[in-house]
Amino acid sequence: EAGVAQSPRYKIIEKRQSVAFWCNPISGHATLYWYQQILGQGPKLLIQFQNNGVVDDSQLPKDRFSAERLKGVDSTLKIQPAKLEDSAVYLCASSPGLASYEQYFGPGTRLTVT
Amino acid sequence: AQSVAQPEDQVNVAEGNPLTVKCTYSVSGNPYLFWYVQYPNRGLQFLLKYITGDNLVKGSYGFEAEFNKSQTSFHLKKPSALVSDSALYFCAVRDVYGNNRLAFGKGNQVVVIP
Numbered sequence: 001e002a003g004v005a006q007s008p009r010y011k012i013i014e015k016r017q018s019v020a021f022w023c024n025p026i027s028g029h030a031t032l033y034w035y036q037q038i039l040g041q042g043p044k045l046l047i048q049f050q051n052n053g054v055v056d057d058s059q060l061p062k063d064r065f066s067a068e069r070l071k072g073v074d075s076t077l078k079i080q081p082a083k084l085e086d087s088a089v090y091l092c093a094s095s096p097g098l099a100s101y102e103q104y105f106g107p108g109t110r111l112t113v114t
Numbered sequence: 115a116q117s118v119a120q121p122e123d124q125v126n127v128a129e130g131n132p133l134t135v136k137c138t139y140s141v142s143g144n145p146y147l148f149w150y151v152q153y154p155n156r157g158l159q160f161l162l163k164y165i166t167g168d169n170l171v172k173g174s175y176g177f178e179a180e181f182n183k184s185q186t187s188f189h190l191k192k193p194s195a196l197v198s199d200s201a202l203y204f205c206a207v208r209d210v211y212g213n214n215r216l217a218f219g220k221g222n223q224v225v226v227i228p
Contacts, residue, residue: 004157042204042218043158056213091157098214101146101165105157 002026004106006092012112018080021109025073025094031055033103034067034077035091043091049075050098082113116141116209118188120219128227133195135222137188137205146208147188148216149179153201161203164188175199195226 005024013019025032030051035043046065048056052072060067064083069075079086089110093103118139127133139145146165150158162173169181179190190203205219 040220042206042220043216044218045215048213048215056215093157101148101163101208102160103158103216105150105159107155107157 004092004094004104006090006106006109008109009107010110010112012114013082015084015113016081018078019082019111020079021077021090021092021111023075023077023092023106025075025092026104028096029094029104030072030097031095031100032069032075033093033095034075035093037089037091037108039088046077055098079111082111084113087111087113116145116207116211116217118147118205118207118217118219120205120222122222124223124225126225126227127195129197130194133190133192133199133224133226135190135203135205135224137190137219138186139188139205139207140186141207143210145188146210147179147181148206148208149173149177149188149190150204150206150218151201152204152221158204161190195224197226197228200224200226
């Protein structure tokens with residue numbers, strides 16, 4: 001089965017610019033997660049979707065970050081405007097459902113803000 | 115909040131020697147614990163989990179982990195390390211009070227020396 005797909009793999013932008021990341025989860029997986037992984041730290045959950053509804057966005061900086069999963073499949077994470085501290089790897093993961101123990105991760109998008 | 119700690123930054127081990135990566139946890143109630151591995155430029159891969167049952171959990175690639183309730187630890191082990199085991203290892207706990215989000219430790223870089 002195909003894994004979680006993410007694009008782009010790398011992105012370099014200047015501060016105050018906007019950027020968007022795309023994620024396509026494993027087919028049939030209802031739950032989708034976006035994580036931020038800053039260098040030297042473990043991944044931190046930004047937002048969690050169940051189908052097209054938000055389950056948890058308590059750690060999403062909503063003044064600049066937004067995410068959507070309109071049709072319950074693909075998802076987009078946007079940052080507008082970007083700050084230097086947003087430089088990180090953004091990981092997307094999916095799982096069959098909320099009760100599933102295992103999450104399947106994509107390769108990530110490495111964002112550098114200059 | 116549920117959390118895990120990985121006290122070491124880097125673990126160096128000679129090829130063929132036993133490998134141990136340490137993790138301690140802090141939870142309310144029963145812990146759901148996980149180990150993930152991250153190879154360069156790739157997403158996290160699930161290794162194993164402890165939910166309930168036997169304290170010794172076996173996972174992928176010859177890895178196992180021992181759950182110790184009295185010491186609140188969940189150390190990852192492999193009897194004989196391979197050079198290909200060189201990677202970043204993350205311990206995680208499921209936050210059952212936080213929408214089941216995974217809370218990751220900061221990670222341990224494992225370097226297996228030929």
